Amino acid sequence: MADADYNAIRTGIIQPALTLLPEKMRSPQAEVMLLAIGGQESRLHYRHQIGGPAHGLWQFEQGGGVKGVLEHKATRAMAAEVCAARQVPPTIPAVYAAIEFDDVLACCFARLLLWTDPGRLPNRTEESLGWTVYQRNWRPGQPHPQTWPTYWGKAVGSVYGEQA
Helix, strand or coil: CCCCHHHHHHHHHHHHHCCCCCCHCHHHHHHHHHHHHHHHHCCCCCCECCCCCCECCCCEEEHHHHHHHHHHCCCCCHHHHHHHCCCCCCCHHHHHHHHHCCCHHHHHHHHHHCCCCCCCCCCCCCCCHHHHHHHHHHHHCCCCCCCCCHHHHHHHHHHHCCCC
Protein backbone atom coordinates (compact mmCIF):
# COMPACT_ATOMS: atom_id res chain seq x y z
CA MET A 1 0.00 0.00 0.00
CA ALA A 2 1.29 3.46 -0.87
CA ASP A 3 1.84 6.01 1.86
CA ALA A 4 -1.04 8.33 2.63
CA ASP A 5 -0.72 11.85 1.26
CA TYR A 6 -0.25 13.74 4.53
CA ASN A 7 -0.71 17.13 2.87
CA ALA A 8 -4.02 16.02 1.34
CA ILE A 9 -5.21 14.62 4.69
CA ARG A 10 -4.19 17.85 6.38
CA THR A 11 -5.94 20.18 3.93
CA GLY A 12 -8.91 17.96 3.12
CA ILE A 13 -9.75 16.55 6.54
CA ILE A 14 -7.84 18.04 9.47
CA GLN A 15 -8.12 21.72 8.63
CA PRO A 16 -11.86 21.51 7.80
CA ALA A 17 -12.41 19.56 11.03
CA LEU A 18 -10.59 22.12 13.12
CA THR A 19 -12.83 24.90 11.77
CA LEU A 20 -15.73 23.15 13.53
CA LEU A 21 -13.95 23.50 16.87
CA PRO A 22 -13.03 26.55 18.95
CA GLU A 23 -10.00 28.48 17.74
CA LYS A 24 -8.06 27.56 20.90
CA MET A 25 -8.01 23.96 19.62
CA ARG A 26 -6.31 24.90 16.34
CA SER A 27 -2.52 24.80 16.27
CA PRO A 28 0.35 23.29 14.32
CA GLN A 29 0.98 21.04 17.34
CA ALA A 30 -2.59 19.69 17.12
CA GLU A 31 -2.18 19.06 13.38
CA VAL A 32 1.07 17.15 13.96
CA MET A 33 -0.51 15.00 16.65
CA LEU A 34 -3.57 14.25 14.53
CA LEU A 35 -1.45 13.27 11.53
CA ALA A 36 0.97 11.17 13.59
CA ILE A 37 -1.80 9.39 15.51
CA GLY A 38 -3.78 8.79 12.33
CA GLY A 39 -0.68 7.32 10.73
CA GLN A 40 0.03 5.14 13.73
CA GLU A 41 -3.55 3.94 14.12
CA SER A 42 -4.70 3.41 10.54
CA ARG A 43 -1.86 4.51 8.25
CA LEU A 44 -4.43 7.20 7.43
CA HIS A 45 -6.02 4.63 5.19
CA TYR A 46 -8.06 2.01 7.08
CA ARG A 47 -11.43 3.19 8.34
CA HIS A 48 -12.29 -0.11 10.02
CA GLN A 49 -9.75 -1.82 12.25
CA ILE A 50 -8.42 -4.99 10.68
CA GLY A 51 -9.65 -7.78 12.93
CA GLY A 52 -11.04 -5.37 15.48
CA PRO A 53 -13.91 -3.08 16.42
CA ALA A 54 -12.36 0.38 15.97
CA HIS A 55 -13.72 2.80 13.36
CA GLY A 56 -12.35 5.81 11.52
CA LEU A 57 -8.89 6.96 10.55
CA TRP A 58 -8.16 7.54 14.25
CA GLN A 59 -9.56 4.11 15.21
CA PHE A 60 -12.13 4.87 17.92
CA GLU A 61 -14.02 2.16 19.75
CA GLN A 62 -17.65 2.64 20.69
CA GLY A 63 -17.13 2.25 24.44
CA GLY A 64 -13.74 3.98 24.45
CA GLY A 65 -12.99 7.17 22.57
CA VAL A 66 -16.51 7.77 21.24
CA LYS A 67 -18.11 7.40 24.65
CA GLY A 68 -15.31 9.31 26.33
CA VAL A 69 -15.59 12.36 24.09
CA LEU A 70 -19.40 12.41 24.20
CA GLU A 71 -19.47 12.17 27.99
CA HIS A 72 -16.37 14.08 29.18
CA LYS A 73 -17.25 17.37 30.85
CA ALA A 74 -14.60 19.23 28.84
CA THR A 75 -15.83 17.97 25.45
CA ARG A 76 -19.48 16.93 25.57
CA ALA A 77 -20.92 20.31 24.52
CA MET A 78 -18.39 20.71 21.69
CA ALA A 79 -18.99 17.13 20.59
CA ALA A 80 -22.73 17.80 20.40
CA GLU A 81 -22.09 20.92 18.28
CA VAL A 82 -19.82 18.98 15.91
CA CYS A 83 -22.42 16.23 15.63
CA ALA A 84 -25.08 18.81 14.76
CA ALA A 85 -22.82 20.33 12.11
CA ARG A 86 -22.20 16.87 10.60
CA GLN A 87 -25.89 15.90 10.92
CA VAL A 88 -25.17 12.97 13.22
CA PRO A 89 -27.15 12.39 16.42
CA PRO A 90 -24.84 12.86 19.44
CA THR A 91 -25.24 9.29 20.62
CA ILE A 92 -22.58 6.65 21.03
CA PRO A 93 -24.02 4.24 18.41
CA ALA A 94 -24.66 7.00 15.84
CA VAL A 95 -21.20 8.56 16.15
CA TYR A 96 -19.50 5.17 16.14
CA ALA A 97 -21.27 4.25 12.90
CA ALA A 98 -20.63 7.66 11.29
CA ILE A 99 -16.90 7.99 12.00
CA GLU A 100 -16.14 5.00 9.81
CA PHE A 101 -17.09 7.08 6.77
CA ASP A 102 -17.07 10.71 7.97
CA ASP A 103 -13.38 11.59 8.25
CA VAL A 104 -14.07 15.16 9.40
CA LEU A 105 -16.24 13.91 12.27
CA ALA A 106 -13.60 11.31 13.15
CA CYS A 107 -10.90 13.99 13.18
CA CYS A 108 -12.99 16.27 15.40
CA PHE A 109 -13.42 13.44 17.88
CA ALA A 110 -9.68 12.74 17.81
CA ARG A 111 -8.94 16.41 18.54
CA LEU A 112 -11.54 16.45 21.29
CA LEU A 113 -9.99 13.36 22.86
CA LEU A 114 -6.63 15.14 22.91
CA TRP A 115 -8.37 18.12 24.53
CA THR A 116 -9.36 15.94 27.51
CA ASP A 117 -5.68 15.35 28.29
CA PRO A 118 -4.41 17.68 31.04
CA GLY A 119 -0.94 17.85 29.48
CA ARG A 120 0.17 20.12 26.67
CA LEU A 121 0.64 19.05 23.08
CA PRO A 122 4.28 18.48 22.09
CA ASN A 123 6.16 20.79 19.78
CA ARG A 124 7.70 19.48 16.58
CA THR A 125 10.96 18.40 18.23
CA GLU A 126 9.27 16.44 21.03
CA GLU A 127 8.63 13.13 19.32
CA SER A 128 8.90 11.15 22.57
CA LEU A 129 6.36 13.41 24.30
CA GLY A 130 4.09 12.86 21.30
CA TRP A 131 4.38 9.11 21.85
CA THR A 132 3.54 9.55 25.53
CA VAL A 133 0.48 11.68 24.77
CA TYR A 134 -0.66 9.19 22.13
CA GLN A 135 -0.28 6.20 24.47
CA ARG A 136 -1.97 7.97 27.36
CA ASN A 137 -5.03 8.85 25.29
CA TRP A 138 -5.42 6.04 22.75
CA ARG A 139 -4.17 3.26 25.06
CA PRO A 140 -3.24 0.95 22.18
CA GLY A 141 -3.61 -2.73 22.96
CA GLN A 142 -0.57 -3.58 20.87
CA PRO A 143 1.66 -0.51 20.77
CA HIS A 144 4.27 -0.29 18.04
CA PRO A 145 6.84 2.27 19.21
CA GLN A 146 9.14 1.36 16.32
CA THR A 147 6.73 2.90 13.78
CA TRP A 148 6.04 6.14 15.67
CA PRO A 149 9.18 8.01 14.49
CA THR A 150 8.18 7.49 10.85
CA TYR A 151 4.66 8.81 11.34
CA TRP A 152 5.88 11.67 13.53
CA GLY A 153 8.43 12.67 10.89
CA LYS A 154 5.82 12.61 8.12
CA ALA A 155 3.45 14.69 10.25
CA VAL A 156 6.11 17.27 11.10
CA GLY A 157 7.17 17.40 7.47
CA SER A 158 3.61 18.07 6.34
CA VAL A 159 2.87 20.76 8.91
CA TYR A 160 6.23 22.50 9.08
CA GLY A 161 7.80 21.55 5.74
CA GLU A 162 10.74 19.86 7.50
CA GLN A 163 11.70 16.69 9.30
CA ALA A 164 11.59 16.37 13.09
